[in-house]
Amino acid sequence: xxxxxxxxxxxxxxxxxxxxxxxxxxxxxxxxxxxxxxxxxxxxxxxxxxxxxxxxxxxxxxxxxxxxxxxxxxxxxxxxxxxxxxxxxxxxxxxxxxxxxxxxxxxxxxxx
Amino acid sequence: xxxxxxxxxxxxxxxxxxxxxxxxxxxxxxxxxxxxxxxxxxxxxxxxxxxxxxxxxxxxxxxxxxxxxxxxxxxxxxxxxxxxxxxxxxxxxxxxxxxxxxxxxxxxxxxxx
Numbered sequence: 001x002x003x004x005x006x007x008x009x010x011x012x013x014x015x016x017x018x019x020x021x022x023x024x025x026x027x028x029x030x031x032x033x034x035x036x037x038x039x040x041x042x043x044x045x046x047x048x049x050x051x052x053x054x055x056x057x058x059x060x061x062x063x064x065x066x067x068x069x070x071x072x073x074x075x076x077x078x079x080x081x082x083x084x085x086x087x088x089x090x091x092x093x094x095x096x097x098x099x100x101x102x103x104x105x106x107x108x109x110x111x112x
Numbered sequence: 113x114x115x116x117x118x119x120x121x122x123x124x125x126x127x128x129x130x131x132x133x134x135x136x137x138x139x140x141x142x143x144x145x146x147x148x149x150x151x152x153x154x155x156x157x158x159x160x161x162x163x164x165x166x167x168x169x170x171x172x173x174x175x176x177x178x179x180x181x182x183x184x185x186x187x188x189x190x191x192x193x194x195x196x197x198x199x200x201x202x203x204x205x206x207x208x209x210x211x212x213x214x215x216x217x218x219x220x221x222x223x224x225x
Contacts, residue, residue: 004154031210042115042200042215043155050209090154097206100145100213103154 006091006104014112015081021107023074023091031055032074034066035090037106043090049074050096081111118201118216125191126224133199133219134185141203144177144184145213149198158199159186188221196223 004025013019023032031050035043048056049068063085065077074091091104118135125131135144143162147155159170161177161184168175174187188195201216 006154033210040218042218043213045212048208048210048212055208055210056212088152092154094211096210100143100157100160100204100211102157103147106152106154108152 004091004093004102004104006089006107008107009105010108010110012110012112013078013081015083017081018077018079020078021076021089021091021109023076023093023104024072025093026072027093028071029093029095030071031094031096032068033092033094034074034076035092035103037088037090039087043103047076078109081109083111086110116201116203116214116216118219120219121217122220122222124222124224127191127193129191131188131191131195131221132185133201134183135201135203135216136183137203137214138182140181141205141214142181143204144175145202145204146173146175146184146186147200147202149200149218151197155200191221191223193223193225196221 007022033048034046036046037043045058046060047066052068063080067075088106090106094100116135116137145160146158149155159175164181165179166177172189198218198220200218202213204213
């Protein structure tokens with residue numbers, strides 16, 4: 001298995017909703033990442049987990065809350081989002097200092 | 113945050129033509145990566161470069177890691193319609209027990225049949 005799987009593929013949520021994005025990989029990678037990508041822009045790093053511990057938070061607002069329950073799973077909990085948070089959210093995984101893995105296919109999030 | 117200078121921003125070519133794009137940085141990276149992204153999908157890794165001066169091919173794609181470790185180029189030969197998409201370069205560095213990618217702004221490739 002050489003894939004990073006993200007669910008759901010599409011999500012529409014209201015500004016008062018709570019939702020979660022999920023990411024899963026079974027490549028034995030111990031580093032996992034959340035990126036945010038706006039239209040026609042490159043991906044921007046949000047969070048990095050290394051060995052299931054939060055390693056990097058790129059000054060992301062607290063309405064985004066990451067969680068890494070085990071070495072294969074990464075969640076992004078969403079609460080009280082704003083319309084400007086609408087974007088493609090990408091998960092990725094890698095060996096901690098080794099070969100870079102594939103990105104997931106992303107979750108297209110729309111906040112209404 | 114830091115970004116790489118990727119050029120050109122867009123290209124409009126005829127099918128069968130060769131394509132060249134490049135990235136430059138003011139700082140050194142220990143790895144350069146080239147990705148292709150289709151609309152609504154995640155980036156797909158095309159080529160990874162690990163050593164300064166390295167020249168690597170993947171089918172019709174060829175990429176090189178600059179000697180100074182501050183630049184890289186990607187060439188696509190004999191373009192075909194499925195090459196359409198956005199190409200991103202990324203420099204990688206180790207940071208705080210993981211890896212950080214710094215992306216270029218992307219090159220949007222359009223092919224006229």
